[in-house]
Amino acid sequence: MLDLRLYMAQRISALIMIPLTLGHIAMMIYAVQGGLSAGEILARTQGSLAWMLFYGSFVAAVSVHAAIGLRVILFESFKIKETILNALSWTVFLGLLYMGARAVYAVTAL
Amino acid sequence: MSNIRDMPNGQTMEVRVWRSDGEGGRFEGFDVPQRESQTILDVVSWIQQNADSTLSYRFACRVGMCGSCAMMVNGQPRWTCRTHVKKVLKNNRLTVEPLRNLPVIKDLVADMDPFFDKWVKAEGVFHPSKTRADAIEAISSEHPMRVEADRAIECINCAVCYAACDVVEANPDYLGPAALNRAWTLMNDERDAGHDVRLDAVSQKGGCHNCHSQQSCVRFCPNELNPTASIAGLKRETAKSFFRRRD
Ligand code: SF4
Ligand code: SF4
Ligand code: FES
Numbered sequence: 214m215l216d217l218r219l220y221m222a223q224r225i226s227a228l229i230m231i232p233l234t235l236g237h238i239a240m241m242i243y244a245v246q247g248g249l250s251a252g253e254i255l256a257r258t259q260g261s262l263a264w265m266l267f268y269g270s271f272v273a274a275v276s277v278h279a280a281i282g283l284r285v286i287l288f289e290s291f292k293i294k295e296t297i298l299n300a301l302s303w304t305v306f307l308g309l310l311y312m313g314a315r316a317v318y319a320v321t322a323l
Numbered sequence: 324m325s326n327i328r329d330m331p332n333g334q335t336m337e338v339r340v341w342r343s344d345g346e347g348g349r350f351e352g353f354d355v356p357q358r359e360s361q362t363i364l365d366v367v368s369w370i371q372q373n374a375d376s377t378l379s380y381r382f383a384c385r386v387g388m389c390g391s392c393a394m395m396v397n398g399q400p401r402w403t404c405r406t407h408v409k410k411v412l413k414n415n416r417l418t419v420e421p422l423r424n425l426p427v428i429k430d431l432v433a434d435m436d437p438f439f440d441k442w443v444k445a446e447g448v449f450h451p452s453k454t455r456a457d458a459i460e461a462i463s464s465e466h467p468m469r470v471e472a473d474r475a476i477e478c479i480n481c482a483v484c485y486a487a488c489d490v491v492e493a494n495p496d497y498l499g500p501a502a503l504n505r506a507w508t509l510m511n512d513e514r515d516a517g518h519d520v521r522l523d524a525v526s527q528k529g530g531c532h533n534c535h536s537q538q539s540c541v542r543f544c545p546n547e548l549n550p551t552a553s554i555a556g557l558k559r560e561t562a563k564s565f566f567r568r569r570d
Contacts, residue, residue: 214494220532220558221565285533289493 272313280306363403390479447505450517472511484540496529500540500550507553
């Protein structure tokens with residue numbers, strides 16, 4: 214159940230996720246190697262616009278990518294009607310965006 | 324038939340054939356003599372000629388040219404005139420059914436309309452760019468576009484790939500491997516003037532972007548074509564046009 218627009222949204226979101234995922238993994242290895250405590254990590258991320266943008270765009274890309282991927286699985290497994298499918302896709306997108314945004318806020322807001 | 328020898332030991336095989344009047348249906352069993360160099364089409368013809376003359380099936384050329392004889396054999400789509408019994412016989416049993424993913428007209432005869440309707444929907448038709456008054460355009464057989472088209476051109480419209488494709492099963496609007504493969508050959512035809520309409524046609528909801536690239540079509544295409552590669556070509560071109568045509 215993909216047209217060109219959804220296909221492009223899924224590919225572009227994947228392209229955005231690749232460097233961000235690598236950055237995230239590199240960051241985690243650095244933090245663990247350096248033995249940073251949760252408090253020390255928060256001290257660095259809170260109030261940092263750069264980290265907010267980094268994880269904010271990660272969350273946005275994940276929400277788009279996962280919602281479209283699930284849409285295909287739901288449609289092909291259950292042959293759901295298009296209106297319901299659209300509603301479900303938007304729900305997944307907004308749900309992930311909301312949860313992700315809360316996490317980013319918690320880690321990067323002052 | 325009398326000039327074809329039965330196997331010396333008179334061995335037979337168990338053949339289960341799908342019988343249907345279009346609504347519902349059931350398997351019917353037949354004992355069919357085994358012969359040397361016997362094809363699935365020979366088996367079906369033997370049943371029709373010797374056991375039950377009401378059995379309906381379709382074939383024409385018997386040599387792998389016309390694409391009309393495809394059926395499901397032991398659950399897999401095959402061109403029956405070129406499939407040898409010894410290649411697919413399991414435990415001395417054969418199951419023959421009409422092609423998957425298509426409505427059934429009767430017995431082994433699938434209704435090919437949805438398959439061919441999708442060729443039209445995918446703009447699998449040539450859009451002339453010249454009139455008959457113009458000189459014929461010379462196309463080099465080595466031109467990269469021609470080479471690309473050549474790779475996909477030998478399709479016999481058998482719908483084996485269509486029956487093999489799980490996305491067709493899951494999404495009845497999906498145009499399917501053969502129609503999209505055909506569209507790709509035309510995208511590589513320099514004389515064709517329909518590139519933009521075709522890119523729109525293959526970008527619809529049932530278009531090329533639904534392909535999962537798992538290559539069942541490649542695995543089963545009797546002519547060893549690669550519809551997945553053609554579809555990947557369409558995905559590439561539509562993605563490029565997504566930016567180009569927004570300017
Ligand atoms: S590769 Fe694409 S067209 Fe071929 S069988 Fe898989 S989904 Fe269908
Ligand atoms: S692509 Fe191959 S399997 Fe599909 S219709 Fe053409 S010849 Fe048959
Ligand atoms: S009968 Fe023509 S391809 Fe099999």
